[in-house]
Amino acid sequence: MNKLRPPAFHDIARIIGRDVDETEARLYSYYTNPFGAFFSYHRAQALCRFAFGRMLPLRQVLEGCGRERTQQGKNCNSEVLRLLWERSAHRSVRTYELAPKFLTIRKDLNIRVAPPFYFVEGDNAYVFWLQPRKEYAFNVGQLGLLASMVKVTFLVDDFRDVGFELCDMSAPLGKERDPNTYHLESFNILSEAGIREKLQLFALAYDRCVARGVERSKRTPKQQPPAGPDLFTE
Numbered sequence: 001m002n003k004l005r006p007p008a009f010h011d012i013a014r015i016i017g018r019d020v021d022e023t024e025a026r027l028y029s030y031y032t033n034p035f036g037a038f039f040s041y042h043r044a045q046a047l048c049r050f051a052f053g054r055m056l057p058l059r060q061v062l063e064g065c066g067r068e069r070t071q072q073g074k075n076c077n078s079e080v081l082r083l084l085w086e087r088s089a090h091r092s093v094r095t096y097e098l099a100p101k102f103l104t105i106r107k108d109l110n111i112r113v114a115p116p117f118y119f120v121e122g123d124n125a126y127v128f129w130l131q132p133r134k135e136y137a138f139n140v141g142q143l144g145l146l147a148s149m150v151k152v153t154f155l156v157d158d159f160r161d162v163g164f165e166l167c168d169m170s171a172p173l174g175k176e177r178d179p180n181t182y183h184l185e186s187f188n189i190l191s192e193a194g195i196r197e198k199l200q201l202f203a204l205a206y207d208r209c210v211a212r213g214v215e216r217s218k219r220t221p222k223q224q225p226p227a228g229p230d231l232f233t234e
Contacts, residue, residue, distance in 0.1 A: 003210060004031060004206070004209060004210055004214065004215075004216065005216065006109065006111060006206065007027070007030055008112075009103070009111050009112060009113050009114070009146075009149070010131070010138075010146060011030065012111060012202055013138065013142050013143075013145045013146035013149065014026075014138055014142050015027050015030060015202065015205075016145060016198050016199075016201055016202050017201070019201065020201050020204045020205055020208075023201045023202055023204075023205035024204075024205035024208050024209065026205075027202070027205045027206060027209055028209055028212075028214060031209060031214050031215070031216050031217065032214065032217050033217060034217045038070055038072060038073065039068055039069070039070050039072060039073025039076065039077075040073070041076070041077060041080065041132040041133070043064055043065045043067065043068055043073075043077040044065075044076075044077040044080040044081055044130065044132045045116055045130060045132065046064070046116075047061050047064045047065075047077075047081055048080075048081065048084055048116050048117075048128075048130045049095045049097075049116055049117040051081045051082075051084045051085045051088075052084050052085075052087075052088050052093065052095060052117075052119070052128065053088070053093055053094065053095035053117075053119065054085065054088060055095065058081075058082065058085050061081055061085070062078050062081060062082065065077040065078045065081070076132075076134065077132075079177065080130075080132045080169050080177075083169065083177060083179050084130070084167065084169075084179075087167065087179060087181070091121060092121065092122075093119045093120065093121045094119060094120045094121075095117045095118070095119045095128075096117060096118055096119065096120070097117060098114075098115050098116070098117050098118050098127065098154075100112050100113060100114035101113050101114075101153050101154060103149060103152075103153050103199075105199045105200075105202065105203050106203060109203055109206065113149065113150065113153045113154070115127050115128055115129050115150065115154065116128060116129075116130060118159075118162065119165075124163060125159075125162045125163065126162060126163040126164060126165040126183075127150060127154050127155065127159070127162060127163070127164050127165070128165050128166075128167070129146070129147075129150060129164070129165070129166045129167070130166075130167055130169070131143070131166060131167065131168045131169060131170065132169050133169065133170055134169065134170060134171050134177055135170070135171065135173065137168070137170035138168070138170070140187070141188075143166060143168065143182065143187065144186075144187030144188050144189065144190075145190065145195075145198060146166075147164055147166060147182070147184060147186075147187050147189060148187070148189050148190040148194070148195055149195060150164060151164060151184065151189060152192055152195055163183060163184065164183060164184045165181060165182070165183055166181070166182045166183075166186075167179055167180075167181055167182075168180045168181075168182065
């Protein structure tokens with residue numbers, strides 16, 4: 001029986017539904033979608049610390065997006081970084097690297113959780129999460145699940161009194177990006193038992209897909225995309 005590579009952490013937060021059947025349907029769609037993303041936001045994720053903390057001139061930060069293979073990818077990654085730069089204009093923050101951790105669902109199913117950085121502002125520290133998708137993004141409930149899972153993974157031990165800040169770069173369909181900032185108190189944060197229940201839905205849906213012999217669809221060849229919404233890879 002072939003094992004499937006689990007989706008990225010942020011996609012798991014989006015895939016988990018109200019019950020196992022809905023979660024399985026979403027996970028099946030994730031694996032069998034033949035249309036791969038035309039670009040990713042990996043550049044924006046890698047460079048967002050330098051933009052948010054203003055560690056480099058904006059021009060130099062944006063130059064890092066030049067490695068994207070499509071013009072759409074360059075434009076969208078640059079737009080995210082430029083907006084993040086603007087949102088930190090009147091803030092005094094110091095940013096720091098943050099090593100990824102793993103959220104264990106069970107012995108054979110672990111998910112890598114990798115916030116891009118944490119920052120200190122005044123006397124307070126925050127783990128930061130960037131949601132760069134313009135469309136195909138998250139609703140508030142899904143963002144709340146993501147925040148809950150970050151909390152149980154990172155805001156523990158020496159970080160138990162650290163806050164959480166999420167910058168959502170999504171936009172209503174056909175509209176310009178409208179960045180929003182959220183903190184833990186912005187969401188209905190789940191208890192550890194509630195998180196385990198949600199992750200169990202994912203584990204059951206994952207096992208069903210494996211048992212059905214579902215395979216990750218081969219993506220269409222890389223090429224210049226037509227005009228349209230930006231898609232996102234893991």
